[in-house]
Amino acid sequence: MKIGLIGCGNIGQFLLKSLNVDGFLDGSQIDAVFVRNKEGYEDLSHRYSTSFYDDFQTFLQSDVDLVIEAATVQSVQQYAREIIKHGKDLLIISVGALADSSFFDELKALSELNGKKVYLPSGAIGGLDVLKATQLTGQLDSVTLTTRKPAASLTDEPVESELVLFDGSAFEAIRKFPKNINVSIILSLAGIGVERTRVKIVADANVNKNIHFIEAKGSFGKLTLNIENNPMPNNPKTSYLAALSVLSSLKDSHEMLEIG
Ligand SMILES: NC(=O)C1=CN([C@@H]2O[C@H](COP(=O)(O)OP(=O)(O)OC[C@H]3O[C@@H](n4cnc5c(N)ncnc54)[C@H](O)[C@@H]3O)[C@@H](O)[C@H]2O)C=CC1
């Protein structure tokens, strides 16, 4: 499979190394990378044997089957439609863009119309399988997420011990923290939606992990899940698991036997 990539930051470079150097998926590699300004990317282009583009239309013309977005919520809003219309599958990690239900519906309709898949990896959390299964019959009553990150990842203000920066719906959470709480949106999409999913964001001076605590209740019983993610060295806001979840989605897209 030929893959295109939008964004060459922390997750993007992890994917380049995993696919183009380590050979994570046999026969698949990133052949085209879209960045806003390709000056200065010569070394990476050489190291990963890949082409960099800073003109989106030219990037779209490249012969890739699937595009991975690893940039920003805004870039999904800007480019997702065109990618699908150009006959390419799309994997989105900045899933916060889909908090807008009309945009979500539009992408879903476009993907169906064009026969192209949209992959939304689980990112830096787990437990989505439980929510997906139980919400089918409408018997999921509540979902809450408490995210705790090192204070400096969330705020420039000095924090002595901990500070609750946000308490409200997932819809509002991603609007206020678009780089930090994409997890709340994948959780909402698997469960009871962006308005009913409650989110608390805590800046904690005493942690060095990105911690997500999920609680869900319904006719199935009760789920509690606490995940303490190691951050990635190049962007401590982002958990290592988020990057791994992209690889896992890619692998699943190739499998005939599905687990979970
Ligand atoms: N779903 C999830 O669980 C998670 C999602 N994320 C999201 O994944 C995305 C990538 O994360 P990182 O790699 O850690 O971020 P990063 O900030 O290290 O890299 C993003 C790169 O995208 C580039 N970029 C920004 N706008 C662009 C555009 N319009 N076109 C092309 N490139 C553009 C930036 O220059 C930067 O190099 C972020 O939106 C982040 O919030 C991160 C962690 C978990």
Ligand SMILES: O=C([O-])CC(=O)C(=O)O
């Ligand atoms: O990586 C994480 O732990 C969560 C994150 O940044 C996000 O959901 O945007």
